[in-house]
Amino acid sequence: MRGGRPGFTLLEVLVTLAILGVLGLVFVRVFTSTLDASSHITARNELLHEAQIAQQIVAAKVKLAWHVYPPGTTIRINNGQTTRNALAASPQWTVGSDPFLALVLPPEKPGDTCAAGATDGCYRFYAYYAFPRSHYLASIAPTSSQALPPDPRNDATWVIMEYRTALVGFVPNTGDSPSCTNTPVPSGGLPGSGRLLVEYVQPETASPGYTLFTVLPDGSVELRLRMQRRTQKRSIRVPPPGEPPLTLKAVPRNLRIGCE
Secondary structure, eight states: OBTTBOOOOHHHHHHHHHHHHHHHHHHHHHHHHHHHHHHHHHHHHHHHHHHHHHHHHHHHHHHHOSEEOOTTOEEOOOSSTTTSBTTTTBSOEEBTTBSEEEEEEOOSSTTSOOBTTBOTTSEEEEEEEEEEHHHHHHHSOTTSTTOOOOOGGGTTSEEEEEEEEEETTOOOOOOSTTOSTTOOOOOSOOSOOOEEEEEEEOOTTSSSOOOSEEEOTTSOEEEEEOEEEEOSSOEEEESOTTSOOEEEEEOOSSOOTTOO
16 A cells, blocks of 8 residues: 555556466367357358258259160260269269259140250250369369369268250150150260259268268159368268268159159
């Protein structure tokens, strides 16, 4: 005390500053932890949302399918990089062996002309397939509208692609003996390229393993999906490793009798 006025000693000031520092550190850690948890939940919800949208898009096409290619069918849809089977280093895909699904849909406007430039009356070929994200980055020009930003931590994750084209000139077999013998198996050279459907897909071979596309004997399709994305701090998985993959079954409504 000086001049009869109360005050703080240096020790008291140091102790107070130390307590405030500890409280500030605790607050920062709690805030950082809360922010990290919130970011994790947001990222997880985004992956879940993207997965559900992708499954719904594929399921919508399966429901419209006139023909679903059965397991064992080998198809070369095109020889471009966005359609190439990078997993097998081949231009060919095999249903049941590769992460690959192929369909034929009926014309959008039955009865219309099916010819180049007037394709609304054509049967339509759709294919869905997967390959590493790094292959996609190497296949798409950085200036393309479909370009993705580099993300080295996730180069090994997969992207799922959609390929589609009109089957100009294809006329289905309407007889029953034999039936569906002329269902087209594209041999390459079809126009167009693959389009990105969804990224950050967990590879089928990663643990826990699963199968993206399963064609059942009745022509229906089971779609399974696991998502995975590595950030600087953690690996986000949807669903968690201990839970089954996101599963959706789609039944073709236009399936040609005898083509199952």
